[in-house]
Amino acid sequence: AQRVTQPEKLLSVFKGAPVELKCNYSYSGSPELFWYVQYSRQRLQLLLRHISRESIKGFTADLNKGETSFHLKKPFAQEEDSAMYYCACGSYNQGGKLIFGQGTELSVKP
């Protein structure tokens, strides 16, 4: 079955601490992996995708095909990083639709 799992519902860290949001996936074929973010009162928006291999707002994510993981990392969390984060996977051979994880709420405390 195709599935995305984010094991942590809530992750709370202090400002300046490293943060890692976990994501594991189960998908047949060669999926694309994404991280989407939803800040308070804003629409869900793309944070980064694995094929871009870029860092956005200090966040990076490496696709590990052996462990089927796509964890999101940032070395020094900021208060403005507080938001809901969703991991998603999909394939354009599957019509472009994405399967989303349950989401992790990141809370960065001062």
Add this chain to the structure above:
Amino acid sequence: DGGITQSPKYLFRKEGQNVTLSCEQNLNHDAMYWYRQDPGQGLRLIYYSQIVNDFQKGDIAEGYSVSREKKESFPLTVTSAQKNPTAFYLCASNTGGSPLHFGNGTRLTVT
């Protein structure tokens, strides 16, 4: 200003009534999607459409219906057959392998 517009932002209905949620995009995207967002369950795909006059069921299509008569519009009807209709509904679109672009959502409350 290009984007996806969902209306209304909040919708209240009595149990047993059908209700239609609007989604319009001016991004010239080919594909459109409806997701349902529930706390602790993430986003689940209801229906999607890759071209006009064609659509496919997602993972939780029961109790919902859609139409795609125009490229810009993909309305979702929540029927009385949907057992737990109270939720936050998100519309999205994309084209040619681009990432999904989301609307602001509609919060439906059925009492």
